[in-house]
Amino acid sequence: MMQKVTEWLMRDPDPKTREELQCLVDSHNTQELEERFHSRLQFGTAGLRGKVGAGPNRMNRLVIQETATGLGHYLIDQVKDAKQRGVVVGYDGRNDSKQFAHDTASVLTALGIKVFLTSKVAATPIVAFGIKHFNAAGAVVVTASHNPPEYNGFKVYWENGAQIIPPHDSGIAQTIDIAATKSIVMMPLDEAEEKGLLVWLEDDYYQTYRNTMNSNKLLSNHTDPSSITIAYTAMHGVGADMAETLLRDAGFNHVFSVAEQREPDGNFPTVNFPNPEEAGAMDMVEALAASANADIACANDPDADRFALAARKPDGGYKMLTGDQVGTLFGHYLLTHTEASGKLVGNTIVSSTLLKKIAESMGAEYFQTLTGFKWLTNVAMQKETKEKQFLFAYEEALGYTIGSQVWDKDGLSALVAFAQLTAELATQGKCVWDQLESIYRQHGIHINAQRSIALNPDSPAIGEHLRANPPTHIAGVKIDVVEDLKASLRYLPDGATESIDLPASDVLIYHLENGARIIVRPSGTEPKLKCYYEVVADISEGEDYFDKQVQAQAAMDNLIAEHQKSLTF
Numbered sequence: 001m002m003q004k005v006t007e008w009l010m011r012d013p014d015p016k017t018r019e020e021l022q023c024l025v026d027s028h029n030t031q032e033l034e035e036r037f038h039s040r041l042q043f044g045t046a047g048l049r050g051k052v053g054a055g056p057n058r059m060n061r062l063v064i065q066e067t068a069t070g071l072g073h074y075l076i077d078q079v080k081d082a083k084q085r086g087v088v089v090g091y092d093g094r095n096d097s098k099q100f101a102h103d104t105a106s107v108l109t110a111l112g113i114k115v116f117l118t119s120k121v122a123a124t125p126i127v128a129f130g131i132k133h134f135n136a137a138g139a140v141v142v143t144a145s146h147n148p149p150e151y152n153g154f155k156v157y158w159e160n161g162a163q164i165i166p167p168h169d170s171g172i173a174q175t176i177d178i179a180a181t182k183s184i185v186m187m188p189l190d191e192a193e194e195k196g197l198l199v200w201l202e203d204d205y206y207q208t209y210r211n212t213m214n215s216n217k218l219l220s221n222h223t224d225p226s227s228i229t230i231a232y233t234a235m236h237g238v239g240a241d242m243a244e245t246l247l248r249d250a251g252f253n254h255v256f257s258v259a260e261q262r263e264p265d266g267n268f269p270t271v272n273f274p275n276p277e278e279a280g281a282m283d284m285v286e287a288l289a290a291s292a293n294a295d296i297a298c299a300n301d302p303d304a305d306r307f308a309l310a311a312r313k314p315d316g317g318y319k320m321l322t323g324d325q326v327g328t329l330f331g332h333y334l335l336t337h338t339e340a341s342g343k344l345v346g347n348t349i350v351s352s353t354l355l356k357k358i359a360e361s362m363g364a365e366y367f368q369t370l371t372g373f374k375w376l377t378n379v380a381m382q383k384e385t386k387e388k389q390f391l392f393a394y395e396e397a398l399g400y401t402i403g404s405q406v407w408d409k410d411g412l413s414a415l416v417a418f419a420q421l422t423a424e425l426a427t428q429g430k431c432v433w434d435q436l437e438s439i440y441r442q443h444g445i446h447i448n449a450q451r452s453i454a455l456n457p458d459s460p461a462i463g464e465h466l467r468a469n470p471p472t473h474i475a476g477v478k479i480d481v482v483e484d485l486k487a488s489l490r491y492l493p494d495g496a497t498e499s500i501d502l503p504a505s506d507v508l509i510y511h512l513e514n515g516a517r518i519i520v521r522p523s524g525t526e527p528k529l530k531c532y533y534e535v536v537a538d539i540s541e542g543e544d545y546f547d548k549q550v551q552a553q554a555a556m557d558n559l560i561a562e563h564q565k566s567l568t569f
Helices: 002-011 015-026 030-037 061-078 097-110 124-134 168-179 189-194 203-214 240-249 283-292 323-336 354-362 373-383 411-427 432-443 462-468 545-566
Strands: 048-051 087-091 115-118 138-142 151-157 198-201 230-233 255-257 296-300 307-312 318-320 343-348 365-369 389-395 399-402 445-454 477-484 489-491 497-499 508-512 517-522 528-537
Touching: 002 015, 002 030, 015 030, 061 097, 061 138, 061 151, 061 168, 087 097, 087 124, 097 115, 097 138, 097 151, 097 189, 115 124, 124 138, 124 151, 124 203, 124 411, 189 198, 203 240, 203 411, 230 240, 230 283, 240 255, 240 411, 255 283, 283 296, 283 307, 283 318, 296 411, 307 323, 307 411, 323 343, 323 354, 323 389, 323 399, 323 411, 323 432, 323 445, 343 354, 343 373, 354 365, 354 432, 365 373, 373 389, 373 399, 399 411, 411 432, 432 445, 432 545, 445 545, 462 508, 462 517, 528 545
Parallel strands: 087 115, 087 138, 115 198, 230 255, 230 296, 343 365, 343 389
Antiparallel strands: 048 151, 138 151, 296 307, 307 318, 389 399, 445 528, 477 489, 477 508, 489 497, 508 517, 517 528
């Protein structure tokens, strides 16, 4: 191992991480050295993401340079005219992001690839937008999204505008491994600019994104925007300038931003975890909303590709909406405002089934994908036709895309769309909770939950155990249909089978007779099981909505408890 450490010290261009690594050597911290050198950070469909620090199993300048070299060679080999078409590169407000982005640009231009580099921090959707705008061969965003401050990442997009999917992830990973064995060649940015290989994306580029969003017909429902008040936080990320500008462009003049969280700060001083889903992360924007009597308290995550909100309840307090609830409201709203029969909408297998029911009731085409936004947009492009235009897709982890201006989740356009939805409801004397009740009364109350279950390390492979010993009942309710994505088969009640048009994945889905659903997804790296639950409760006209919600939640609690109990063996 020490030979690897010595070689790394010789290659590392960053004095900060060289010093860090030398301190670990001098203090004989074998355990930490082993953790950093036992493997490389794994490059996958989300690119790279990991803690910042010295060594191949961390995010640092050498890892970035090797990754960019491998990516560059792969693009040249796989994408026609990749050098001339170029790569869009942008970065968020984390402490090392600008340096990592500049290193990426220096490597790519040294390979003869043109680079469009943002001149300042940029929201992830603004960078992804550039792929189609420039007809680029791909894009890189240096971001760790909503991870803790000690993390950073390297997100890769393909020429179609979406995040990479197989086989490109493994293909790029192989070229990175080759690059890690060779000297890195870089070109100074001023030299690249002189040679016409570097184009700085100045404010006019950001304004192009702005103008494109403003001309999006799906964001043009200006129903009395002055009727609502909005509280907003960028959560120490890069979304504030564009979010506030787009809201203002759409006529929302009662917008209050959390000042302490407005500017990019990679240390995230006011939140323990800069993820809107984490407990306490929305406290400051909800407090601001209460002081301003705002209708909704909204947040983008630090790279502004996700959108979260809490809405005011009748008692004056604020409650977070789940990603599925927001997705449901979006789906209903957008399909209502378009010719639904000519539209295509979708979500992931672990998201609520309610979007499918809404789509089918309006005559729209619905599609479903594996977990991960990369699948939603790539599949949407495959399924879109002249007769069925893509409209909307979401995943329950707060990711939404509206229209096809950006083929990735976009928390900025989602913010504008939800503000317009809220304003329209306000003109009808309704709030978002009223609208959810209306939808639930039509299609049933849908409650979704997720649990991660730790298993005994000595337990057999849970997926194979369940296949070898298939349950017939869960929580006393008969299993109606089983979907095994590893076998790509759906097992029907009459014993027949149907093929499933999804990539093979170690996932089991149980549909119960009472409409409930359980998804079991074993971890491939640790003794852990991810379980996703859905309970559906029909509500008749005249039934008390609150009582029915309580009953549905009790059913959910029982389903989770009984299912987890059945997994102890």
